Amino acid sequence: METLPKSLLFPLQTISGVGSVAQLIPECLVFGRRGMLVHGRSLVRSGMLSKLLAAAPDDQSICAWRHPGGEPTLDQLEDLLSAARGHGAEWIAAVGGGSVLDIAKAAAGLLEAPLPVQVYHDGEPIEASTIPFVAAPTTAGTGSEATSVSVLTNSVACTKRSIRHPSLLPRCVILDSELLQSCPPSVIASAGMDALTQAIEAFTSRHATWLSDVVALKAVEMINMALPTVYENSSDPTAADALLEGSYLAGIALSNARLGVVHGLAHPLGVRYHQPHGVVCSVCLLPALNFNRAAMGEKYDALEAALHADPVTRVTELLATLKITSPFFGEAVVDREGIIRETLASGSTAANPRIVTEADVEALLLQIFG
Numbered sequence: 001m002e003t004l005p006k007s008l009l010f011p012l013q014t015i016s017g018v019g020s021v022a023q024l025i026p027e028c029l030v031f032g033r034r035g036m037l038v039h040g041r042s043l044v045r046s047g048m049l050s051k052l053l054a055a056a057p058d059d060q061s062i063c064a065w066r067h068p069g070g071e072p073t074l075d076q077l078e079d080l081l082s083a084a085r086g087h088g089a090e091w092i093a094a095v096g097g098g099s100v101l102d103i104a105k106a107a108a109g110l111l112e113a114p115l116p117v118q119v120y121h122d123g124e125p126i127e128a129s130t131i132p133f134v135a136a137p138t139t140a141g142t143g144s145e146a147t148s149v150s151v152l153t154n155s156v157a158c159t160k161r162s163i164r165h166p167s168l169l170p171r172c173v174i175l176d177s178e179l180l181q182s183c184p185p186s187v188i189a190s191a192g193m194d195a196l197t198q199a200i201e202a203f204t205s206r207h208a209t210w211l212s213d214v215v216a217l218k219a220v221e222m223i224n225m226a227l228p229t230v231y232e233n234s235s236d237p238t239a240a241d242a243l244l245e246g247s248y249l250a251g252i253a254l255s256n257a258r259l260g261v262v263h264g265l266a267h268p269l270g271v272r273y274h275q276p277h278g279v280v281c282s283v284c285l286l287p288a289l290n291f292n293r294a295a296m297g298e299k300y301d302a303l304e305a306a307l308h309a310d311p312v313t314r315v316t317e318l319l320a321t322l323k324i325t326s327p328f329f330g331e332a333v334v335d336r337e338g339i340i341r342e343t344l345a346s347g348s349t350a351a352n353p354r355i356v357t358e359a360d361v362e363a364l365l366l367q368i369f370g
């Protein structure tokens with residue numbers, strides 16, 4: 001008889017459905033009258049930001065903070081924290097892609113923290129935060145809306161690491177697939193492949209449980225089915241719902257089971273080559289599937305059933321359909337030693353189903369760079 005895994009992490013409340021973003025501000029009101037609304041450029045362009053702010057009652061004070069773009073950095077986090085502290089924020093909400101969600105989540109987690117953000121990025125444990133975080137993703141994606149993790153880059157030290165604490169989990173997640181309509185096809189493609197990679201890695205992780213397996217496999221099915229359709233037409237309502245919900249489930253799976261060597265490689269490669277995280281994951285996924293195949297055992301067959309095709313064949317097909325090409329193939333490996341060292345030190349690599357050695361990372365890099 002299976003028992004419950006020893007620890008489970010889920011967001012407190014999840015609201016889904018077309019139009020559900022209208023509930024964002026009313027949900028935040030429960031936490032206080034003063035709050036931050038963190039967003040990206042697309043929310044301004046689509047007119048959604050004005051709509052959300054206009055829906056706030058007169059006695060509610062919401063300060064909108066726009067993420068400048070790119071991967072979230074410690075400098076940007078300092079700016080957001082000083083704006084949030086200056087405003088006396090009682091809650092922090094984010095409507096945006098993975099970067100927007102991650103920086104807002106870190107701000108909620110560190111708003112009351114006594115030390116500079118870099119200290120926590122360098123490994124100092126975070127104390128429980130009392131500042132509620134509310135997340136509405138506009139990409140499907142990183143699954144950040146379902147996790148207690150925020151991935152941040154120290155652009156001075158050139159390091160990309162995560163900070164984590166259960167109190168960083170959203171108090172409320174809003175999954176409104178209409179928000180995907182502002183997402184360009186290239187972002188649908190790379191974010192969707194990140195979600196698929198996360199679902200596969202969580203499923204095959206050495207920390208996987210029966211519960212995370214159920215969630216991860218459902219995510220694989222939903223993302224695989226919906227991603228090519230949404231890439232062609234992001235306003236297809238059934239496929240957009242499935243992609244957004246599949247991505248959310250992949251986030252829950254990774255939050256409870258961790259990941260694998262693809263994500264172990266993705267951070268050191270991403271920070272050195274400045275490529276979108278989803279593209280990096282996509283091109284590392286094929287060599288990793290081949291590398292892990294024997295160690296996956298029956299799980300490889302289960303993946304084949306969920307994908308309705310051999311996993312390597314299906315991922316190859318998806319990369320072609322989504323027009324994702326490798327930014328690394330034929331390039332020189334910059335700072336090979338650093339990449340290997342960081343890949344081997346990564347918690348994701350430690351969760352990989354097959355033990356990863358220095359020679360294994362060398363061999364994977366050889367395949368990725370050609």
Ligand SMILES: [Fe+2]
Binds near residue numbers: 142263277281
């Ligand atoms: Fe990822």
